[in-house]
Amino acid sequence: MRCARWRRVALELAGEAREKSAVTYIDRAVRCQLSAHDEGEHFGLLTDADAYGTALWLRWRGPDEAELVVLPDCPVAAPGPDGDGCRLFVDHTAQHTWEDALEEATCAS
Numbered sequence: 200m201r202c203a204r205w206r207r208v209a210l211e212l213a214g215e216a217r218e219k220s221a222v223t224y225i226d227r228a229v230r231c232q233l234s235a236h237d238e239g240e241h242f243g244l245l246t247d248a249d250a251y252g253t254a255l256w257l258r259w260r261g262p263d264e265a266e267l268v269v270l271p272d273c274p275v276a277a278p279g280p281d282g283d284g285c286r287l288f289v290d291h292t293a294q295h296t297w298e299d300a301l302e303e304a305t306c307a308s
């Protein structure tokens with residue numbers, strides 16, 4: 200299960216994100232990409248167009264604090280020859296995105 204928190208991207212932050220990443224379009228709101236969690240910070244993906252194994256994330260906790268962070272991609276892929284890569288950042292909390300997908304597949308069968 201994915202975390203269901205959304206966060207509106209403030210105009211200043213969207214502007215800053217465009218400067219940092221050279222993309223011209225930033226979503227007005229982002230959803231936390233972590234698997235469901237009760238505490239800690241939320242992370243919404245702004246753009247991974249940057250390449251070189253990093254992505255630009257919006258990190259927030261309370262209603263008033265949000266900041267841009269550039270984080271290296273999580274290097275852990277699912278086991279097996281065609282294992283999916285994880286779409287999160289290095290040292291994230293909770294599960295890898297492919298663990299979530301595996302769980303959903305198991306539940307559905």
Ligand SMILES: [Zn+2]
Pocket residue numbers: 202203204231232233236240241242
């Ligand atoms: Zn979250």
Ligand SMILES: [Zn+2]
Pocket residue numbers: 273274275285286287288291294295296
């Ligand atoms: Zn991961």
